[in-house]
Amino acid sequence: MNLGATKTAIPLSTTELSEKIGGSQQSASRHLRLLEAEGLIQRNISNDGSKVMITNRGVDELDLVLQDLKWYLEGDEAQTIEFVGEVVSGLFEGAYYISKEGYFNQIVEKLGFEPFPGTLNVRIREEDYEKRKRLERRDYIRLEGFKDGERAFGAAHCYPCLLEDEVEGALIVAERSIHDYGIMEIISPYYLRRKMGLTDGDKIKISFLPLRLSDA
């Protein structure tokens, strides 16, 4: 029963829905209210035909379930791994590191873009930590460590990704150090906060396509 409410709001009363899912009007009503409260759907309620539309977050949420199921059934190898996280503020350390020539040049060379001098920090959900570990077991693009005058900079691993299915970027992870699985640091050729109109708290989808070895 695909109601097709992805882009256009469709008329759907609680009674109508209850018939489709085989439940009561009251349950349908409650479910819609809860989904709305969770921000997964949007509604336009009126006495003569309410309208329902799924939000982008709702689609993302379904996507996550879909990919988990796919993974159970088909294995991890050729799967896209997706996260939906929340934009947070970092300590602006990213800018410092990225602008180091030692990293910058390697990124241009190995990832194929000139990184914006800063990282976008995204907090992912705790239930996705396992998924992140799976991701970090994949092949990566390695940025070699280097010495810059007095101090040494460690190697880093890069996992190219797509933000909201369209903007190019890469997750960057320090090779050594037990890092916090809760925060993803994303580099990109763009100033993402402006290009994508992001502010703290915004949800963002990060997709890691299967990395082809030939690209490395």
Place this chain on the structure above:
Amino acid sequence: MNLGATKTAIPLSTTELSEKIGGSQQSASRHLRLLEAEGLIQRNISNDGSKVMITNRGVDELDLVLQDLKWYLEGDEAQTIEFVGEVVSGLFEGAYYISKEGYFNQIVEKLGFEPFPGTLNVRIREEDYEKRKRLERRDYIRLEGFKDGERAFGAAHCYPCLLEDEVEGALIVAERSIHDYGIMEIISPYYLRRKMGLTDGDKIKISFLPLRLSDA
């Protein structure tokens, strides 16, 4: 958390599972018992490490959920439509029709195989009737009606399919007549009951790949 129990039984205690899914040991126990009762998993219970393994039916069930989700998110066009049904006995009418030259020759010509003179009848679940309607809205291979001496035989629609992901076949549906959505009549080059070792009550997976127009 892919436990990888598709082909090999893996050790999994109720306590272990409860931790993974974030519930109590008791709930894990009950869920496992219910899944086992429904025939979706198999268990090997002992005091020092029980083993769990998903059954083929369990995988099929997950497949169905997966494809429903896919359909919600990606639409119907390029999807494989799957059913898991139960082998039942028909009235052996199939044999009569299939062996009619008027149909037989068309099947050889348009479907590319010599049909076994009989059909496999599969009962699908009521909640899959809508899915079947979707299937029957797709492009089909048409067998023209014909006259054989005194009586006339109506046209039929064929939807090529795969049984258990490997054996070739086709759903055959009379063009006119309000047919019973509960029973699928499958033709195939083989005597399926023998080739696949089927008896009444056995579960069978039927997959309809997207039909390419160029094939017709």
Place this chain on the structure above:
DNA sequence: ATTACTAACTTACGAGTAG
């Protein structure tokens, strides 16, 4: 160490009904 019973607690459902 297991699994799983029982009993209490908590959540979800839906008939009735109001706005």
Place this chain on the structure above:
DNA sequence: TCTACTCGTAAGTTAGTAA
């Protein structure tokens, strides 16, 4: 019509415990 409240009952969860 519509949505959504109350509230009694059904279903699911879990602590304690047995085997």
